[in-house]
Amino acid sequence: MTASNDPFNARKELMVAGKKAGVYYALSSLEEAGLGDIKKLPVSIRIVLESLLRNCGQAGVDEADVKRLATWNATQPSENEIPFIVSRIVLQDFTGVPLLVDLAAMRDAVADLNKDPGLIEPLVPVDLVVDHSVQVDRAGTVNAFKDNLKIEFERNRERYEFLKWGQQAFETFSVVPPAIGIIHQVNLEYLARVVFQKQVDGETILYPDTLVGTDSHTTMINGIGIVGWGVGGIEAEAGMLGQPIAFQTPEVIGVNLTGKLKEGVTATDLTLRITEMLRAEKVVGKFVEFHGEGAAALTLADRATIANMAPEYGATMGFFPVDEKSLDYLRATGRTEEQIELVKAYYEAQGMFGIPKKGDVTYTKVLDLDLESIVPSVAGPRRPQDRIDMPKLKNTFQSLLEKPAAEGGFGVKPEDFDRRATVKAARAEARWQDDGGAPTATEMLPDIGHGSVLIAAITSCTNTSNPSVMLAAGLLAKKAVEAGLTVDSTVKCSLAPGSRVVTDYLNETGLQPYLDQLGFNLVGYGCTTCIGNSGPLDPAIEEAITEGDLVAASVLSGNRNFEARVHGSIKANFLMSPPLVVAFALAGTVNINLDEEPLGKGKDGQDVYLKDLWPSHEEIQENILKGLKPEMFREKYSTINEANPEWNAIPITEGDVYKWNGDSTYIQLPPFFEGFTTEPGKIAPLTNMRPLALLGDSVTTDHISPAGSFKPETPAGRYLVEKGVEPKDFNSYGSRRGNDRIMTRGTFANVRIKNRMADGKEGGFTKLQPEGEVTTIFDACQEYKKRKTPLIVFGGVDYGMGSSRDWAAKGTALLGVRAVVAKSFERIHRSNLIGMGVMPLCFKEGEGIDTLGLDGTETFSLAIGEDMKPGQDVTLEITKADGSASTATLKLRIDTAIEVEYYRHGGILPYVLRNLI
Structure with a gap:
């Protein structure tokens, strides 16, 4: 950005309170x-x-580029890409650590070429928030938070030392320590500027705060009027190093909200309905913009809840423009009046202040939603978009129990619906007991059955900092305790707020003690159960699940409930609001209609129903006014650097180039730049590829690159055991993303992934061809590597949906996969595959694995070359085991000219590195 560059004569001065605040680039100049x-x-x-x-x-x-976007056509947007320069970048630690590993590796590559390693330096501010590493090892005790924090530092010290090296090595890289909050809430409450001020050539340039983040739920920031979305770490690195975030000109779907929510309906219920509606509308790759009187009336916290789940409804963004509610939020979270005045003045000057009414703005399509139509809901048991009216949960769950697994059910025979399993031994540790010590030898846990709630977690970024739903949970807990209700000891309850301020207002209102009495003690500030960091279940409970072959349940206030994400032993996972999490914990089962059946017996022996406990809107608002104070935010964020003594005690390693430790099991020099040269290769045909996997619909990045725990018998587990690591110290896949040796072994290793090439065996297995021997994916790939056999993967609809998980693409590439063919791709994963030099392609409409009759014994070739064009048709040559041949026409999903260049260079990182040197 240079102060003199202004081909459209757009520079104007902005006056705030009678003083010159700076210079901005007026959009009105384009009309002129x-x-x-x-x-x-x-x-x-x-x-x-x-x-x-x-x-x-x-x-x-x-x-x-400016002229094309200024003349944006709502119904037929330009096919050209937009080179978007963002103001800043945010990272969470699961994706931030491998990103920093890549930057360190790039510095090594530059040094190997006798260049200055300092060439590798972020050009925009980068904030990393450590929020994904805490696990719920302890819950339901007064010391759970301190115990989990201690364990977190013991497990992750090596990673944290590496982050502290990065903080001193890169000038524009800063770290928010553990136990501060979830990245998206810290982003809203603290990092968000809304308007940037930057000194350029001696003057202040004013411009909108925009960003990308390495978490798909970066979209939560859309709730305050900031344009931003999730990208893979691979794209984020390129953005840091001066590359535009290139994306195709989007359609923009307008959602006109009318009316207001009825009594007893939460922002979570509204968000689940929007997720269901927009996923059905197929908004993948599109912007969604909320407008209308209903949108204007929503609180900022409710807007952020809706915006957060844009990845679940598939959109790039779920955007609410800046208005008075945005300013109210800035004021409530302790921003200065000077900041707030600047935001209002800037957006008014640009003609962008206020939520548009219906008809004010031209959208590709407008959808209408009456807020009065929203009803209490849950979503599950495997996907966020599968919304269920709460009274229908019991019937839906029973229907899914019987339905075959191939049809999305659990395949339980009707005669086994009522089967129970006895928890045969007292718990091995007093994990959930409140200072009660170890149980006696005779103490037993209640028995469990299909639908038993074994995890009840108030967790994740979507809801855990929305005061209305958090205080509703506290109020419901208070009424439940006063009525004499308790939670069964088999239910692992946890409370992981998105911000330390939540603890302040739960204490200020006197509600935290009631949550504590039900087991919802504070376990940490971070992304816990929603990312798979739910921690262990009691071994006796796990044994009962296995012996009874039970479809056990979790309830969580999260945004993700994909297979095996919450816990490998729990098959049915339901998303819901925090107060409903408390209610289902009390009920102890999802096999219940809470409109008609009681939660339990009260102290007087009478049935207690959900309607008896549900707080009114007035009660919630009264507690918001009582509990929330701007000084809470100012105090908490002014002491970030002193808030965590354990973090400050970690020593800082100095130097511009990282000193790799070959014995580390957490941080290793990745192989991405081995044999790096300054000249790119050529685009050449892919020939004689063997299929690694034939997969179905809705294969998520959790299936491809799990984030949670793993066992000693897995390839990753065997690797760690060989390195002398005990299973109790394995930590999680997510925490070990800085070590490619582990992550490659974990790719396609989700215990619930279903590969048609594994003879019905669930998990990370395939057939080594042509032998037809079933083995692990990793072991097969090692053999294919020896044979120099390239690989191809086939999938169905929404391939790669889920988190912006760069290792889903990195692991795919390192296993030797050269192409992925699917019916459709989720936006971020498609981009990440190209970023790693893997070619994404789509079947033509109506075609797929079944219509082509694929069984995994074939070989495949793709006729591509240097004349590759974005979006072109490509011929797939199929040779069957008997020598017969056929072809299929595929659509190349390398969508833009810059993506062709990324592919030619073998990925986005080699492309950027070559440009830099």
Whole structure:
């Protein structure tokens, strides 16, 4: 960004309170240049347009880019890519650590070429929030938080030492320590600027706060009017190093909200309905912009809840423009009046202040949703978009029990519906007991059955910092305790708020003690159960699940419930609001209709129903006014650097180049730059590929690259045992993403993944061809590597949906997979595959694994070359085991010209590195 660059004569001064605040690039100048009615563009498009206008003539942005977006066609957007320059980047530690590993490896590669390693330096501010490493090892005790924090530091010290090295090695890289909060809430409450101020050539340039983040739920920031979304760590690295975030010009779906929520309906219920509606609308790769009187009336916290789940409904963003509610939030979270005045003045000057009414803005399509139509809901048991009206949960669960697994059910015979399993021994540790010590030898746990709730977690970024639902959970807990209800000891309850401020207002309102009495003690500030960090179940409970072959359940206030994500032994996982998590913990089962059946018996022996406990809107608002104070936010965030003595005690390793430890099981030099040369290779045909996997629909990044725990008998477990690591110290896949040796072994290793090439065996298995021998995916790939056999993977609809998990692409590439063919791809994973030099392709409409008659014995070739064009048709040549041949036409999902270049270079990182040197 240079102060003199202004081909559209757009620079204007902004006055705030009678003083010059700085210079901004006025979008009105584009109207004056005859480029159309900019005020009719969606606000999200206008914010991206401002970035193009301000950066025109540099960083790969030219006047044609500005003109194309200024004349955005709602029904037929340009097929050209947008080179978007973001203001900043946010990272969480699961994706941030491997990203830092890659940056360190790039510095090594530069040093090997006798260049200055300092060439590798982020050009925009980068904030990493350590929030994904805490696990719920202890729960239901007054010391759970301190115990989990201690264990977290014992497990992750090596990773944290590496992060502290990165903090001193890179000037623009900062770290928010553990136990502060979830990245998205810290982003909203603390990191968000809404308007950036940057000194350029001696003057202040003002522009919108925009970002990308290495967590798909980065979209939570859309709730406050900031354009941002999740990308893989691979894209984020390129963005750090000066590359635009290139994406195709999107359609923008307008969602017109009307009316208001009824009594007893939460923001979570609204979000689950929106997720269901927009997933059905197929908004993958599109912007969604909320408008109308209903949107304007929503609190900022409710908007952020809806925006957070954009990945679940498939959109790039779920955007709410800046308005008075945004300013109220900034004020409530302790921002200065000077900051707030600047935000209002800037957005008013740009004509972007306020939630548009229906008809004010031109959208690709407008969907209407009456908030009064929303009813209490849950979603599950495997996907966030599978919403269920709460009263229908019992019937739905029973139907799924009987339905065959191939049809999305659990395949339980009707005569086994009521089967129970006895928990045969007292718990091995007093994990959930409140200072009660070890149980007596005769103490037994209640028996369990299908639908028994074994994990009840108030967790994840979506809900755990929304005061209305958190205080509702506290109020429901209070009424339950007063009524004499308790939670069975088989239920592992946990409370992991998104922010330390939540603890302040739960204490201020006097509600935390009631949550404690039901077992919802504080376990940590971070992403716990929702990312798979639910911690262990009691071994006796796990044994009962296995012996009874039970479909046990979890209930969580999260956004993800994919197979085996919450816990490997729990098959049915339901998303819901925090107060409903408390209610189902009390009920102890999801096999219940809470509209008609009681939660349990009260102290007077009478039935207690959910309606008896549910707090009114007035009660919730009264507690919000009583509990929330701006000074809470100011105090908590002013002491970030002193908040965690354990973090401050970790020594800092100095130096521009990292000193790798060959014995480390957490941090290793990755092989991505082995044999690196300054010249790219050529695009060549892919021939004689063997299939590694034939997969079905909705294969998630959790299936491809699990984040949770793993066992000693897995390839990753065997590797660690050979390195002398005991199983209790394995930690999780997510925490070990800085070690490619483990992550490659974990790729396609989810215990619930179903590969048709594994003879019905669940988990990370395949057939080594042509022998037809069933073995682990990793072991097969090692053999294929010896034979120099390239690999191909086939999938169905929504391949790669889920978290922005760069290792799902990195592991795929390192296993030797050269192409992935699916019916459709989720946005981030498609991009990440290209970023790792793997070619994504789509079947033509109506075609797939079944129509082509594939069984895994075939070999495949793709006729591609240097003349590759974005989105072209490609011929797949299929040779069957008997020598017969056929072909299929596929669509290349390398969508833009820059993606062709990334592929030619073998991935985005080699491309960037070659440009830098």
